[in-house]
Amino acid sequence: MALHAELVRYLDWCPEERCLLHGDFGFSNALTKVDRLSGILDWGLSLYGDPVYDVARMNFWAEAMPAGHIDWLSAFTEYRHTHNLPPFENLSLRLHCYELYHGLWHARYCALTNQPRGIGWALHKAEAAAVALRAATRSL
Structure with a gap:
């Protein structure tokens, strides 16, 4: 319950703006042709929300994936920079907040x-996400 209360405390860092999210993105849902992404499959868990939510989900599960850990936050940041897209406000805080959410959601699923x-x-x-949030907000 303490982690849930902590999650609620940090929700103010997450924006209200919404866009289409995949909800379950990963290598198993991506099609490639040579070295380019050519399609994305399985939109059954799609939703509207903060695009950082999808990045946080990929980051949350990265160490459990066969490809090993990928630094999705750096890849996302580099992509936005390369394509001259503006940086996200409070990116690290949002990422850790959504990772905390994913951890609580998965714990509930495992319990059920x-x-x-x-x-x-x-x-x-x-x-771990809560510790990162505490550390990041202490410096604000």
């Missing part, structure tokens, strides 16, 4: 499906 090891892993990830 009787996966105790998954609960511990998800809560560990959620706590």
Whole structure:
């Protein structure tokens, strides 16, 4: 419950603006042709929200993926810079807030499906996001 209360405290850092999100983006939903992305599949979990939400989800799951950890935040930042797109305000805070959300959501899912090891892993990830949020907001 303490992590949920912490999540609620940080929601003010997340913007109200909304755009189309995939909701479940990852390598298994991407089609490529040579070295370019050519399509995105499986929009069954799509939603409207902050685009940082999708990046946070990919970052949250990165270490569990077969390709190993990818620094999605740096890739996202570099992409926006390369294409002359403005940086996102409070990007790191938003990312960690959504990672905290993903950790709590997955812990709940594991509890409902009787996966105790998954609960511990998800809560560990959620706590890491909360620690990052505390550190980032202390300097503000």
